[in-house]
Amino acid sequence: MNRRASQIILAAAAVLALLLLAGEATAPILYTATDTSTAAHADPATVQKRSPGNADALVPLMDDLLGQTGTLTLTIKLKDYESAESDLARYSELSRQFDRLVVTLDVSGTDIGEFQRNNRQNQEALTALLNDTRRFEDLQRLEIEVRGDDEQHATVVYEGEALRQKMREGFAAYAEKETEMTRIAEHYDLNATPYQESVEHFAEAANAAAGWREKIGGGTGGGTGGGGAPRSPLMIAVTPTEGRYGDTLLVAGTYAGGLPGNPVEIYIDSRIVETVIFDENGTYQYAYRVGRILAGSHLAYATAGAVFSEVATFEILPRNTSITLALAEVNRTAVACTGNLTTAEGVPVTDAPVLLRVDGGTLISTQTDQNGTYTKHITLAAGEHTLRAEFHAAGYPLNASESQEETVLVQGEGLSPLPFIAALAAVIGTGWYLQRRRQRPEESPVVEVPEVTDRVEEAAEQPPQVDIKGLPPREAATLLFRTLRLRLGLAETKTPRDCARLIPTHAGFFKRYELIRYAGETPSEEELRTMEREALGGDPDAA
Amino acid sequence: MQREAWAVLLLLLAGAAVFAHVTTTTEEYSRYNVGWNGTSGFAGAEIRDLRDIDPGATLLVLAPDRPFTPEEVGTLRAFLDNGGRVLIADEEGAANDLLADLGSAMRVRPGNLSSLDRGHADPGLFVGYAVGNASLFAGIETILLNHPAAVEGGEPLLKTSVLTWDDADADSRPSGEEVFETAVICASEGNLTVLGDPSLFINAMLAENPEFIDNLQPVLIDATHSRTGTTNPIINTRVWIQETPPAAAALAILVVLPVVYRFGRKENE
Numbered sequence: 001m002n003r004r005a006s007q008i009i010l011a012a013a014a015v016l017a018l019l020l021l022a023g024e025a026t027a028p029i030l031y032t033a034t035d036t037s038t039a040a041h042a043d044p045a046t047v048q049k050r051s052p053g054n055a056d057a058l059v060p061l062m063d064d065l066l067g068q069t070g071t072l073t074l075t076i077k078l079k080d081y082e083s084a085e086s087d088l089a090r091y092s093e094l095s096r097q098f099d100r101l102v103v104t105l106d107v108s109g110t111d112i113g114e115f116q117r118n119n120r121q122n123q124e125a126l127t128a129l130l131n132d133t134r135r136f137e138d139l140q141r142l143e144i145e146v147r148g149d150d151e152q153h154a155t156v157v158y159e160g161e162a163l164r165q166k167m168r169e170g171f172a173a174y175a176e177k178e179t180e181m182t183r184i185a186e187h188y189d190l191n192a193t194p195y196q197e198s199v200e201h202f203a204e205a206a207n208a209a210a211g212w213r214e215k216i217g218g219g220t221g222g223g224t225g226g227g228g229a230p231r232s233p234l235m236i237a238v239t240p241t242e243g244r245y246g247d248t249l250l251v252a253g254t255y256a257g258g259l260p261g262n263p264v265e266i267y268i269d270s271r272i273v274e275t276v277i278f279d280e281n282g283t284y285q286y287a288y289r290v291g292r293i294l295a296g297s298h299l300a301y302a303t304a305g306a307v308f309s310e311v312a313t314f315e316i317l318p319r320n321t322s323i324t325l326a327l328a329e330v331n332r333t334a335v336a337c338t339g340n341l342t343t344a345e346g347v348p349v350t351d352a353p354v355l356l357r358v359d360g361g362t363l364i365s366t367q368t369d370q371n372g373t374y375t376k377h378i379t380l381a382a383g384e385h386t387l388r389a390e391f392h393a394a395g396y397p398l399n400a401s402e403s404q405e406e407t408v409l410v411q412g413e414g415l416s417p418l419p420f421i422a423a424l425a426a427v428i429g430t431g432w433y434l435q436r437r438r439q440r441p442e443e444s445p446v447v448e449v450p451e452v453t454d455r456v457e458e459a460a461e462q463p464p465q466v467d468i469k470g471l472p473p474r475e476a477a478t479l480l481f482r483t484l485r486l487r488l489g490l491a492e493t494k495t496p497r498d499c500a501r502l503i504p505t506h507a508g509f510f511k512r513y514e515l516i517r518y519a520g521e522t523p524s525e526e527e528l529r530t531m532e533r534e535a536l537g538g539d540p541d542a543a
Numbered sequence: 544m545q546r547e548a549w550a551v552l553l554l555l556l557a558g559a560a561v562f563a564h565v566t567t568t569t570e571e572y573s574r575y576n577v578g579w580n581g582t583s584g585f586a587g588a589e590i591r592d593l594r595d596i597d598p599g600a601t602l603l604v605l606a607p608d609r610p611f612t613p614e615e616v617g618t619l620r621a622f623l624d625n626g627g628r629v630l631i632a633d634e635e636g637a638a639n640d641l642l643a644d645l646g647s648a649m650r651v652r653p654g655n656l657s658s659l660d661r662g663h664a665d666p667g668l669f670v671g672y673a674v675g676n677a678s679l680f681a682g683i684e685t686i687l688l689n690h691p692a693a694v695e696g697g698e699p700l701l702k703t704s705v706l707t708w709d710d711a712d713a714d715s716r717p718s719g720e721e722v723f724e725t726a727v728i729c730a731s732e733g734n735l736t737v738l739g740d741p742s743l744f745i746n747a748m749l750a751e752n753p754e755f756i757d758n759l760q761p762v763l764i765d766a767t768h769s770r771t772g773t774t775n776p777i778i779n780t781r782v783w784i785q786e787t788p789p790a791a792a793a794l795a796i797l798v799v800l801p802v803v804y805r806f807g808r809k810e811n812e
Binding site (some may be wrong): 361 | 554561664705706719722727742747751
């Protein structure tokens with residue numbers, strides 16, 4: 001196979017190999033093997049690992065919460081308040097853990113989210129039950145002590161009646177959730193018995209208040225101040241009786257014995273919310289703006305000195321919300337997240353917690369201001385990220401909402417100059433090394449045999465002198481052959497045939513000499529002159 | 544000499560690149576796919592005629608995509624009756640006709656199962672729990688599943704946690720009408736087992752569940768109906784030559800003849 005064919009085959013092989021490898025080289029999987037997947041499966045080696053997020057604790061926590069309600073209500077019913085305090089603290093801690101887990105695992109939209117909302121309300125109800133039961137016991141004791149003092153006795157009875165009503169309302173709200181909670185418990189194979197028992201315990205605690213009322217001579221009629229119970233002289237009313245987040249409800253009333261300027265304390269769900277004063281007509285009023293309060297039934301009452309008003313109820317209805325998210329680049333690594341949280345009617349939700357969920361996992365918290373606007377600068381790694389703003393409405397009479405998912409491309413820190421400096425130094429170093437290596441042969445005492453071409457050029461620069469006059473033709477030809485061989489830098493061991501193969505441009509000369517040398521032919525004068533010209537550096541074609 | 548070494552190296556490189564291209568494929572589940580989604584690394588002999596199965600063997604029908612003829616169904620039924628074990632791994636529901644023909648109540652229910660019980664960002668990569676004491680899952684508590692389908696009917700062998708949902712809207716989170724519920728991924732009826740996750744046998748998953756793969760051995764793969772075959776004509780030709788002795792002999796002669804001719808010619812010179 002000749003040289004050209006070999007070269008063609010090698011070139012073709014090289015091109016083929018390059019083409020095949022180039023086809024693969026363009027596949028991004030070689031360089032960015034992340035989230036490799038098809039419709040049927042994913043490559044686990046390329047999928048980002050993440051912490052399970054304690055997901056396996058979710059269902060056991062639900063079980064614990066249900067169990068805790070049974071324990072707590074039992075200790076309240078048994079009036080073991082020390083244990084009840086401890087149980088309530090434990091229940092609150094478990095609820096906090098559960099709330100965090102629900103948000104972290106992003107399951108607010110499921111029945112587990114429903115369980116969480118109900119549990120939150122149950123926690124409020126059981127906290128109130130413990131406080132009310134304890135206060136009610138105090139009142140029972142007081143009632144015995146102040147018998148004979150009509151005014152003080154009436155005061156105790158008023159407060160007792162207020163508490164009785166409140167506990168009855170609280171029980172109604174608690175019992176209302178039993179069906180739904182039991183359904184969820186059964187779905188997750190949880191033990192609902194303690195929770196069902198808690199409803200019974202709650203009922204017994206509430207009934208104890210009703211029993212005391214009958215015992216002191218009150219009726220059993222329902223409604224605010226209904227039946228035969230003594231009506232408090234301190235009146236109270238909430239108008240309107242229904243409201244939503246952002247609305248203002250007027251809590252107002254009169255007291256015949258109220259002196260102008262005397263204080264009136266307003267309680268919502270047993271917590272004092274404001275102290276106002278009586279005017280000249282013995283009336284008072286307080287504008288209650290619906291803010292962070294759970295949706296559902298609530299109780300309001302007032303106290304003026306030792307006099308308790310009756311209990312007024314009002315309903316807080318839920319509202320839908322909407323939250324927006326806008327992203328803006330702050331610098332190469334930080335992104336500004338801004339948005340508004342409002343009710344569906346456009347009322348801003350103020351001082352409310354907002355969560356920013358990054359890439360479906362990491363949570364960053366922020367808060368709205370007085371205009372319902374939030375702003376948060378977050379630092380992200382280079383690459384594309386998805387963000388979503390979420391409002392979980394914990395403790396608000398609002399429904400949860402989340403923004404559209406937004407995508408941002410973070411450029412990341414500028415490239416460090418160090419690798420470039422290192423690469424530049426490497427190039428310079430390599431160049432310097434190669435330069436030295438090239439120069440070394442000249443400096444080296446070891447003399448290497450120069451390449452044929454170098455020798456040809458060297459010899460060509462110094463044309464040899466030759467004189468063939470007077471020599472026999474065949475000896476003259478030999479002298480010219482040696483002259484040309486020397487001029488071309490060929491070794492003396494080279495035969496005419498070797499020389500013809502090595503220097504094809506002078507092949508005619510060497511072949512002719514081969515015939516003279518070995519075939520015994522005698523060159524003519526004309527041939528010798530031509531050979532002399534070529535040997536001394538003339539036109540080889542002339543030979 | 545140096546130039547010749549480079550030439551040999553170049554030819555070897557080109558030969559290796561060509562060989563790799565013509566003898567591999569990227570088709571899902573293919574035995575000739577050495578990538579992450581192939582089954583080249585799964586140890587199992589292929590069988591093309593169901594009548595050749597030894598009684599008592601275990602047959603794996605992996606991601607079937609071709610129907611079974613009534614004769615083949617009859618052969619499988621007889622194989623099962625004689626004590627043979629059949630494992631059908633399917634997530635698209637393609638095996639449901641075969642299951643019905645075999646008289647089984649088990650069915651594969653395709654979907655987009657996702658779970659919170661996972662250690663990967665992809666909600667389709669999650670953990671399943673072995674239940675019962677089937678030999679297939681002997682010594683195994685958990686299995687890493689890879690976008691499986693649920694299996695209905697039969698005796699459950701592998702279940703998900705209750706924090707699993709069918710992510711119908713593919714938003715990677717439980718929302719809307721999606722509810723958490725336990726799903727059965729593998730079930731059995733006698734010697735017939737249905738696994739809703741054929742991805743357990745792809746190269747990328749073999750190292751994730753080594754005990755499960757070991758428990759299955761030795762196993763024969765039904766190459767006629769499984770997606771372990773390929774549509775690559777070059778590979779198919781090579782396989783045909785390997786499996787057809789006359790063709791292999793003819794090819795050997797074709798290779799040897801030019802060499803003999805060349806040597807003979809040199810000797811004459």
